Ligand code: ADP
């Protein structure tokens with residue numbers, strides 16, 4: 001789960017990380033009220049979307065000449081103008097994809113006098129299985145570019161989970177950022193607090209870009225991106241309220257209600273499969289046959305009629321879907337029960353696209369008989385290859401290349 005910048009900053013502030021003061025705003029009036037609570041004379045109006053690159057991003061409605069998604073304001077009136085111009089518009093950044101994201105919240109924050117910008121992140125390094133600290137003097141700009149062009153400017157330091165964070169990690173980060181004296185001390189403190197936040201919230205990522213040295217010689221977090229490990233959600237019921245459903249794929253939200261693992265993709269063949277491994281294999285073989293999967297969907301072990309119906313509805317709510325491939329292995333769940341579920345669900349949703357079903361496992365013959373005698377135009381398949389060839393052919397016929 002990801003959260004907004006303002007939520008990340010509120011969380012970091014609770015752990016004692018230095019952040020500028022600021023308030024979220026859902027309307028122009030709220031933005032003005034927020035600005036009045038801050039001292040000025042410089043404010044920053046920041047679009048809140050779950051994507052970075054906002055400063056350099058552009059609003060679709062304003063064109064390439066328009067201003068970006070992070071703007072400085074030198075008066076309350078200017079805050080109002082920016083808020084008016086940004087709210088409700090679609091911001092396109094390098095991280096949103098061409099469709100962009102609608103800005104529904106703003107963050108009004110203290111403008112800081114910046115001397116220098118750094119990059120500092122904590123994440124889980126899958127290779128070492130440890131928390132890694134990533135630090136670079138090249139903050140502010142896109143870190144992906146730095147990693148590509150001047151990788152020597154990025155330092156990566158692993159933390160041993162047995163010792164946890166030690167003072168020497170702080171010194172290494174300070175050295176990597178070229179900091180000495182009091183600023184080096186501050187870097188150690190900020191790092192310790194970020195690490196505490198990381199462990200305390202079961203974060204998967206805390207990315208600070210930029211971490212700035214201010215004109216008064218203080219280290220401050222000016223932008224923060226925080227994501228949590230969803231496997232640990234149950235340990236943090238308090239974090240659930242930070243979820244912004246407007247930022248998530250609506251079909252994925254619907255799927256989570258039925259305990260279905262669904263991820264939307266860009267193709268035209270909807271897939272309904274039990275088991276994550278089989279779902280991956282099904283997607284692979286669709287591609288091998290020249291088709292493109294429209295989604296990943298694992299209905300899980302207990303695929304009953306309700307779940308299958310919900311899965312059909314979710315798959316069909318994607319207008320790009322031109323055909324569906326059901327690939328179910330009846331182990332604990334018998335094929336006849338699954339077949340009944342498919343027939344009932346196909347009737348309920350009034351299926352209009354071709355449906356290929358491959359069943360295998362316990363009571364497979366009874367299952368196939370139920371599908372065949374249903375009167376529905378279900379295309380049976382004998383194995384995975386056969387199923388993929390059939391659905392790809394059906395979809396090609398429906399939408400000639
Ligand atoms: P993004 O990374 O999505 O573009 P940032 O929050 O990093 O958004 O903002 C972009 C740039 O705007 C920063 O690199 C920084 O130079 C400037 N900026 C952001 N917040 C402030 C602030 N509170 N005061 C002054 N400048 C800021």
Ligand code: MG
Pocket residue numbers: 052053140209210223
């Ligand atoms: Mg940033």
